Amino acid sequence: MIAIEILRTERATKKFGDLTALDAVDVTLDKGVILGMIGPNGSGKTTLFNVISGIYTPASGEVRYKGQKITKKKPHFICRIGIARTFQVVQPFSQMTVLENVVVSALYGKGLGLKDAREKGEEVLEFVGLKEKIHSLPDNMTTPDRRRLELARALATEPEVILLDETMAGLTPAEIEEVLGLLRDVNKRGITIFMVEHIMRAVMTLCERIIVLNYGRKIAEGTPEEVAENKEVIKAYLGDRYV
């Protein structure tokens, strides 16, 4: 299989005052892969996602999607062209039902009409396993269900790439297994997944490739096995004594 590049960041750099959150980070995402991103807290993972999804404008560097520059585009534009995103801290529309939450994405992320959007919403919610809860309010749901909702919202935009930010944080091992299965199904549909995760087991089993960030810089990249043995990575997480 020939690797076709779908998303790329070129020397993406982001500063907040004196703090350099991202330092010339290069990431290449090929179509259909599952790429993991790990790194200690504060290493810039979410910042990179924010740069890609248009929430931040990088101080320098570019973001390319299918070869086109999308660096300074607004988040809604980036969503519409096929890059969806979930947040670490789930932000559902609390006064709207689960179905309505997803319909917004289908209406605006995909551009469907009301009727089609509702159908799409129901289909996506069934896919993630929330069929029974479509008329519930998000605040009344459990954490794993809210994560499913977040994923459903992203899927309803019919993305080609999904940026997942710590989808599995705080889940039990059984719940993690379910989510892993779900993500494999998502990937089987042809969607490229770029995920940030702290749960090592998930990252190692699911991802074909992993990149590692530390202090805003990419310090390693490779298969899960390569990364696990990488001295820089071990140093970043555990300190010098364990290398």
Next chain:
Amino acid sequence: MVVLLAIVPIDISGYWLRLITFIFMWIGLAGSINLITGYTGYLDFGHVAFFGIGAYVTGIVMLKLGIPFFPAMFIGAVISGIMAVVVGIPTMRLKGAYFAIAMLVFAEGMKQVALVLEGITGGGNGLSLPIYTNYTFFYYCMFGAVLLTVGTTYWFERSKFGFALMAIREGELAAEVSGVNTFYCKLVAFGISAFVAGIIGGIYAYWMTFLYPGDAFNVLTTVHMIVMAFFGGAGTLLGPIIGASLLAIIEELLWAEFRYTYLIIVGFIVVIVVLYIPRGIVGLVREKVLAK
């Protein structure tokens, strides 16, 4: 209900005609602020500015250019809408509280503009519109305004656009990332809400015949609109209707006798709504119904 209201003025006294026309006006105004504040969550503390602009533009255009009422009213409303977009572009980037007070300052500024441009607006001496005292006509005009407001709100509730607004209200960043062009949608909602307020302002101007800056740009008008919308239930269709009707009636009963007491009561209503019934009367009813 609608038909009933349409037939009513044929046989009632001047007092009731005037009262109901006023109630219609408040329903329209509360509804207009509901379009922006209830549906996007942006609290517009200067909404009276659009009412006043509509009023003054209507008056000036009728007086100085001899344009008849309906086109004049329409022009006034369009200009209100445009002003909202112009003001909205910079101010809507701000966080809620900043937006609220920036709008308040805007409204006060508009009042001063009206005072200062004496040549056009008559300044402190007021503006005198062509006289027309067919009060039944104004009843129907305000009734039409109510239909406009309610119709627009209904459209917000049911349309694709309405989904975008509610998403913005519930989580602007999440909405943006879901594909909603929040900047554009906010401005459109703002412009529409200002247009509606402008229409009502135009009717008011012709109805009252005399306009004064302090009257057209009275911050108390904004206060009323906000309280009515929230008391009834912001972000709902029936909320402004219920809130405006109730409050207008309370005001009518108390205003003459207990001026200041009335405002104290309004203040208490606001405090009670915020602390105990943030979703207003409509919200309260919904909760009772859902609980069953």
Next chain:
Amino acid sequence: MFAQVLLDGVLMGGIYASFAVGFSLIFGVLRIINIVHGEFIMIGAFITYWLYKICGIDPFLTIPAAFILLFVFGFLLQRYVINRIIEAPEIMSLLLTFGLSLIIANIALLAWKGDYRLVNPEYAGANFNFATFTIPYVRLATFIFALVAVAGLQLFLQRTDIGRAIRATSQSKDGARLQGVSPAPIYAITFGLGAAVTGVAGSLLSMSFSVFPAMGGDYLLFSFFIVVVGGMGHIPGGLAGGFILGILQSLITNYVSAGLTYVVMFCILYFVLIFRPAGIFGKGIVE
């Protein structure tokens, strides 16, 4: 003559700053826009008025009374009313303080009627003349007191334990909690402190301007202008903002027309909010 106009502006500016810093402090720590702020000024002014009128106390000596009474009032108001919605969206606290301001201002109106009152002890008209400048004694004295109040607040925040606790809470509520600082009492104290300083400002204002129940409104808008221009939550910025407003107003009133003050204020506010929302020093809280 220009220098005089400028001087008048500076003197007013100091006083303006004194009533804006309380507003800034409350926002900086509690993150709420306190609409009752105007009423704090009004109450401070009335405290001075009544103590002077009924007890014959010299206005300057009433300042401590204004401070203490308003501190208690602010503290209690926050502790029992405002604190209930401290976690709710901003729009709610805005509406709440707005409702409270309606209640307070109108109760005052009911109790004291809308007449304009003046605090005018015998020395009220006396002026201080040097070179070509004329400065009313009262204006000069209130200016000095205003600066003392602002400086006092700043020192309190920088040097005392409670002040440090307040600053910690404003920067990070959770961080402060981890250090053993509980937010709820800090919120109440801060609100009380903000109210107290504002009350003192009201007291000072009463000596130069009319006192009436509805006076809060204009000063609230001025405060907002000052803290946005100076930087929300930043006390020294509030001082700068006060001077800017004072000078601006003096210039406009003298050279153009008093009526245009709001228009100019709005335009400047507009530009600051778009291009420099963190205020002239860039230290204001924006999020």
